[in-house]
Amino acid sequence: MTKTAAIIGGGVIGGGxxxxxxxxxxxxxxxxxxxxxxxxxxxVLDNARxxxxxxxxxxxxxxxxxxxxxxxxxxxxGAIWIQESVPERLELKQKVYQALQAECDPQAVIGSxxxxxxxxxxxxxxxxxxxxxxxxxxxxxYLLPLVEVVGTDKNSEDLHTQAADILTSLGMHxxxxxxxxxxxxxxxxxxxxxxxxxxxITDGIATTEEIDNAIRYGxxxxxxxxxxxxxxxxxxxEAGMRHFMAQFGPALKWPWTKLMDVPEFTEDLVxxxxxxxxxxSGRHSIRDLERIRDTNLVxxxxxxxxxxxxxxxxxxxxxxxxxxxxxxxxxETVRRVVPLDWTDYNGHMNEARYLQAFGDATDRFMExxxxxxxxxxxxxxxxxxxxxxRHVDEVHAGHEITVxxxxxxxxxxxxxxxxxxxxxxxxxATGEHLLIHVDLQTRKSSPPGDAVANALGAIADQHAKLTxxxxxxxAVGQR
Amino acid sequence: MTKTAAIIGGGVIGGGxxxxxxxxxxxxxxxxxxxxxxxxxxxVLDNARxxxxxxxxxxxxxxxxxxxxxxxxxxxxGAIWIQESVPERLELKQKVYQALQAECDPQAVIGSxxxxxxxxxxxxxxxxxxxxxxxxxxxxxYLLPLVEVVGTDKNSEDLHTQAADILTSLGMHxxxxxxxxxxxxxxxxxxxxxxxxxxxITDGIATTEEIDNAIRYGxxxxxxxxxxxxxxxxxxxEAGMRHFMAQFGPALKWPWTKLMDVPEFTEDLVxxxxxxxxxxSGRHSIRDLERIRDTNLVxxxxxxxxxxxxxxxxxxxxxxxxxxxxxxxxxETVRRVVPLDWTDYNGHMNEARYLQAFGDATDRFMExxxxxxxxxxxxxxxxxxxxxxRHVDEVHAGHEITVxxxxxxxxxxxxxxxxxxxxxxxxxATGEHLLIHVDLQTRKSSPPGDAVANALGAIADQHAKLTxxxxxxxAVGQR
Numbered sequence: 035m036t037k038t039a040a041i042i043g044g045g046v047i048g049g050g051x052x053x054x055x056x057x058x059x060x061x062x063x064x065x066x067x068x069x070x071x072x073x074x075x076x077x078v079l080d081n082a083r084x085x086x087x088x089x090x091x092x093x094x095x096x097x098x099x100x101x102x103x104x105x106x107x108x109x110x111x112g113a114i115w116i117q118e119s120v121p122e123r124l125e126l127k128q129k130v131y132q133a134l135q136a137e138c139d140p141q142a143v144i145g146s147x148x149x150x151x152x153x154x155x156x157x158x159x160x161x162x163x164x165x166x167x168x169x170x171x172x173x174x175x176y177l178l179p180l181v182e183v184v185g186t187d188k189n190s191e192d193l194h195t196q197a198a199d200i201l202t203s204l205g206m207h208x209x210x211x212x213x214x215x216x217x218x219x220x221x222x223x224x225x226x227x228x229x230x231x232x233x234x235i236t237d238g239i240a241t242t243e244e245i246d247n248a249i250r251y252g253x254x255x256x257x258x259x260x261x262x263x264x265x266x267x268x269x270x271x272e273a274g275m276r277h278f279m280a281q282f283g284p285a286l287k288w289p290w291t292k293l294m295d296v297p298e299f300t301e302d303l304v305x306x307x308x309x310x311x312x313x314x315s316g317r318h319s320i321r322d323l324e325r326i327r328d329t330n331l332v333x334x335x336x337x338x339x340x341x342x343x344x345x346x347x348x349x350x351x352x353x354x355x356x357x358x359x360x361x362x363x364x365x366e367t368v369r370r371v372v373p374l375d376w377t378d379y380n381g382h383m384n385e386a387r388y389l390q391a392f393g394d395a396t397d398r399f400m401e402x403x404x405x406x407x408x409x410x411x412x413x414x415x416x417x418x419x420x421x422x423x424r425h426v427d428e429v430h431a432g433h434e435i436t437v438x439x440x441x442x443x444x445x446x447x448x449x450x451x452x453x454x455x456x457x458x459x460x461x462x463a464t465g466e467h468l469l470i471h472v473d474l475q476t477r478k479s480s481p482p483g484d485a486v487a488n489a490l491g492a493i494a495d496q497h498a499k500l501t502x503x504x505x506x507x508x509a510v511g512q513r
Numbered sequence: 514m515t516k517t518a519a520i521i522g523g524g525v526i527g528g529g530x531x532x533x534x535x536x537x538x539x540x541x542x543x544x545x546x547x548x549x550x551x552x553x554x555x556x557v558l559d560n561a562r563x564x565x566x567x568x569x570x571x572x573x574x575x576x577x578x579x580x581x582x583x584x585x586x587x588x589x590x591g592a593i594w595i596q597e598s599v600p601e602r603l604e605l606k607q608k609v610y611q612a613l614q615a616e617c618d619p620q621a622v623i624g625s626x627x628x629x630x631x632x633x634x635x636x637x638x639x640x641x642x643x644x645x646x647x648x649x650x651x652x653x654x655y656l657l658p659l660v661e662v663v664g665t666d667k668n669s670e671d672l673h674t675q676a677a678d679i680l681t682s683l684g685m686h687x688x689x690x691x692x693x694x695x696x697x698x699x700x701x702x703x704x705x706x707x708x709x710x711x712x713x714i715t716d717g718i719a720t721t722e723e724i725d726n727a728i729r730y731g732x733x734x735x736x737x738x739x740x741x742x743x744x745x746x747x748x749x750x751e752a753g754m755r756h757f758m759a760q761f762g763p764a765l766k767w768p769w770t771k772l773m774d775v776p777e778f779t780e781d782l783v784x785x786x787x788x789x790x791x792x793x794s795g796r797h798s799i800r801d802l803e804r805i806r807d808t809n810l811v812x813x814x815x816x817x818x819x820x821x822x823x824x825x826x827x828x829x830x831x832x833x834x835x836x837x838x839x840x841x842x843x844x845e846t847v848r849r850v851v852p853l854d855w856t857d858y859n860g861h862m863n864e865a866r867y868l869q870a871f872g873d874a875t876d877r878f879m880e881x882x883x884x885x886x887x888x889x890x891x892x893x894x895x896x897x898x899x900x901x902x903r904h905v906d907e908v909h910a911g912h913e914i915t916v917x918x919x920x921x922x923x924x925x926x927x928x929x930x931x932x933x934x935x936x937x938x939x940x941x942a943t944g945e946h947l948l949i950h951v952d953l954q955t956r957k958s959s960p961p962g963d964a965v966a967n968a969l970g971a972i973a974d975q976h977a978k979l980t981x982x983x984x985x986x987x988a989v990g991q992r
Binding site: 094222235244314325327351423434468510 | 572690701702709710726734790849873947
């Protein structure tokens, strides 16, 4: 049966929760007195529909129903999860809880998105305190999995289990905070960094942009995949966490931040952290962790490279110019090392990445005949109509591959290319591709511009003098 | 001409610098009195060779020559960059600079990897202070682009330009720090977070693992692509940075961290930050920034998903079970939404991602016939030998696609599949694939196990009763 969530308070956070539930197949009932609420939630939901469902590889739940309700009592009808995301004023939250609890299912979880209040403060406003938990998410709620779950001894273990199960089913990570504390966990770090950043700007050390670059070109990349302690465990090397701490312990007394109120660095604290770090990461050797870290970083860097953003934009800017072309011979259209994110768990290049390399070869060939970004901006390009790949041999991450391209046909709207992929002299695969020139407005076939047609024709004429590579023109299974 | 760098002090940081230079085509000359230096640098270099060259899409520089030298004076011969990464003791660094500067090119950059010392402290140890800059990198140096460059008024602008040009040519980001300060910029944040983390552990609020999860499932993902200020600019919405600051300014007086020594939150500071944020990000609207952020996050999350690590492992755990199979009809082998990282800048699915979807369809079909992870672990699997794709129509990110699979042949070592990809009833592409069963030890063809052979044969028999889909058995260009 379809489950129902009530969203009390829209906006960016409430809207993000609504999207998380809806796109996981829940019906969502919203109460927000803001006359703009439907528009605001709609905008968040547009962003979420664009990004979230594509994260799932094995099927997508049918989106639930979204409805807006004029009163809280109407909104909470049938809801087994009620998420409160109203502004951070305790007297307002008190009114909300009392109105909610007059009507809602006493078994439902009431989660609060509060970033600052402790659960005991919220519970003191409630008719049934045992029903209320802090469930603090992170923006954008539909993409980031973290939810800090904080309760008090008024909440039962059953309620915690119920909350954790539901959050997990939404693809989120319920992080149960052991004791309530102002700002929970993550926001304590964010507040510390914010304070330090305000000092750096006040003191004229760096601008906002420089501070952001210090984050996203360095430790931000590390923290997307390992946190503070696992990163330091790796940095400490085989000597381990204790060694790392011994090295950096004294810095606590140095003016490395203006935030100087530090805990006592006792042997007990060192033991506690070393033991916790062993429990967390001890199943991996440091060498394994280094490789896991590097593989993750390569995936992240290449994802950013595809968007030409952040650290990925730096990589694009550092690309070399490709070699000059000899039109009387096969054209070298790719020379690259197989990246870690192109391989399976055994380190072999994945099936689809052969086509990616051939697609890159085609792009480079198009560039050579003048069908480059500037030409494409004028409204024409070549689209692949057909592809035939023959897999001949395997190749591993870290090995250099080249693609050499034979132009079998280049006339009218058609271009036919035959790519051969090698590691050294070893043939790995061939790719035969029929491309059609397309008008990007109409999306229909069209003749290329004269300059492109002439450059393509010239290479096709030269290649007609070469012996055609073997393997062209075959159907699947044909020798 | 090949350029030469001298690396003074090996270890993880010096080794990382050595790898960065070598893999960008520089010759590298190392001095390190540690008898284990060659082994240690070799290990870093192995990691770097595995991960770094594959980041480049348009050609790879030829790796430079690595040599080890018994004295500093020998190591610096011919070097135009000298990187000092010796232990953090000022009297040791003093000896090193004096020995280096007796022999090295006075025009060379001497960069120090120091995380704690200010350049004025280092320069006070040097014979030619004008040659010495802090060039502080981040581990792993061969993957993370950030280098904090800090000088004093003893350094010329020419030296800064020379250093920035070289670092940029290595794919790094030289972040020029405006004034020297203890711990430069990034390590001030790391130290603040470290201090806060020590409090959380001391006070029993969270373990190392919980703290790491609070980072890598939440703000760590944000900071891999946007820093603190750009993230908050987006969170502030159309109201902008000033609105965001007004909202969180009062928190500076609240106990949201134990680090309470805060700058005065004046109008001037708010103006300065708002203006800097406009200069940094003002060319993008908030709506654009939201979409850039989400697209980056999708790429990062999917990169982590492929490694089954961190936030990506959570996504894998939340995958649904695929639907049951009706063996008398075409098999639904894929139902998914086209993810943002599968598309080009126009939002159309990329050529290679059609094959990725067909590859996923093949994997699912293999699973259905019992060639699943457990079977593969026993040493057999199917490898794709040939593929023929026909592109019929386009599809955009965010749209749902399905693949329905016809088994054309399933006997002996061979399996032939014909996938049809649809959006609703609209045919997008077909994929015809010949697969061969392989012994994973010998990498040669072999018969499948009985259970797999029988399950495959049963589906092939059923499908033989269906009308074969049109488009099979064709060579490229054949109607």
